[in-house]
Amino acid sequence: MVERRGLGYWLTHLGLILGVAIICFPIWLAFVASTVTAPEIVRPPMPLLPGSHMIENYRQAIFSGVNVPVWRMLFNSAVMALGITFGKIVISLLSAFAVVYFRFPGRPVFFWLIFLTLMLPVEVRIVPTYEIVAGLGLLNSYTGLILPLIASATATFLFRQFFLTIPDELAEAARVDGAGPMRFFWDILLPMSRTNIAALFVILFIYGWNQYLWPLLVTTNPQMNTVVMGIRQMLPSGDDIANWPVIMATAMLAMLPPVLVVILMQNLFVRGLTESDK
Template identity: 90%
Template sequence: MVEKRGLGHWMTHAGLILGVLVICFPIWLAFVASTVSQPEIVRPPMPLLPGDRLIENYSKALFSGVNAPVWLMLFNSGVMALGITFGKIVISLLSAFAIVYFRFPGRKLFFWLIFLTLMLPVEVRIVPTYEVIAGLGLLNSYTGLILPLVASATATFLFRQFFLTVPDELAEAARVDGAGPMRFFFDILLPMSRTNIAALFVILFIYGWNQYLWPLLITTDPSMNTVVMGIRQMFPSGDDIADWPVIMATSILAMLPPVMVVILMQNLFVRGLVESDK
């Protein structure tokens, strides 16, 4: 059977293509700006095709910086994002597993107390959190960057809802076969949760990568700056002139890791969001 494609079909695709172009055009301009010289940017009209300074500008961006080289800031952002992501996923998996499969007094109360922490984001509790981290001597450290952000009520809620859909007969069969709680968790629940884990990995990695306020507060050593902080520090103060090609090159470099994570995990990410029959 040949499907008829009417005007609505083509209009839908035209609208999607137009939307992609509108979203991608600023990114294209940032890439072009990272490949030309400073006079070409400040002198209108701005070029729409890449220039011949790509290697020069990106080398300058990677190995120089206002307070620290960009490659080091990218490394710091990567450590922080991965630490937050893995920490959130591990803690959320274990807490959801305990709430669903262990019968103990007040387990529903504990779940709702965890869920209520959604009302207390980092910005609300930032002063007491800073006091705790400073008291523990964790300023200017990866542990200080990661530890206050590893708890996730949202991920705990999502894993709990998924575990509730797992048939009770599966847990009973594992118990009959002699599998303990952790064996059931690692051999059965964890493989079944891979699409959910992949979807949360993408979301949480981007969340960790884009953190600005918390790293800005607890890092005074330039070698611990993240790339998001570095981009802000590249903007001049007073009458200084911004080095726009280097700033744009740094922005493109900062955007690449999250984009690569989304591209590499897009299939699992979509399945984790829309798959309903577990």
């Protein structure tokens, strides 16, 4: 079969290519800025091709940084993002499982109480949350960075809706075969939820990686800074001179982990959003 490709086909692809180019152009400029010297950045016109100082600038960013080496901030961000991601997924899976498969008084009330927490984002409850974390002595710790952010009403709601699509006959068959609640959860529900878990993993990892306000409040030790905080602290204040190549190199390094997660998990991510995988 011969497919006819008219003018509309090529115009559509031209529009897509143009859109991608517009989106990626600032990222390309940041990469170019991370490979040149500081005078070359401020001297117009700004170069559009990579320079010869890439290894030097990235080495300085990773091992020296400005206040803290970037490798340390990347490690802190990774621990925080992974902790938030796994914590949210585990708690949401268990809470959705309890709401759907267990019969107890006030079950709908408990679910809607969980769902109503969407009305109270971190920014609204930031002061009492900070007081609790400080009172427990969790400032400047990974526990203080992760624990207040691991509850997720959105993930609970998504898993609940998925569990409701699973036929009741499956649970009855597992019960007849002698499987207990956790055996049913571990051997049946969890494998069936893998694409949903993958989709949420991508979303929650990026959410945790991009956190700025909460780490800014609970960390006073520079060694606990995340990379998003580090980029902000590298920007000059007053008459200070910014080391823009190092700042741009740090920004590129900060973008790398979320991009890799999306690329490596894109197939599962798309399937988790478009399929029920039953």
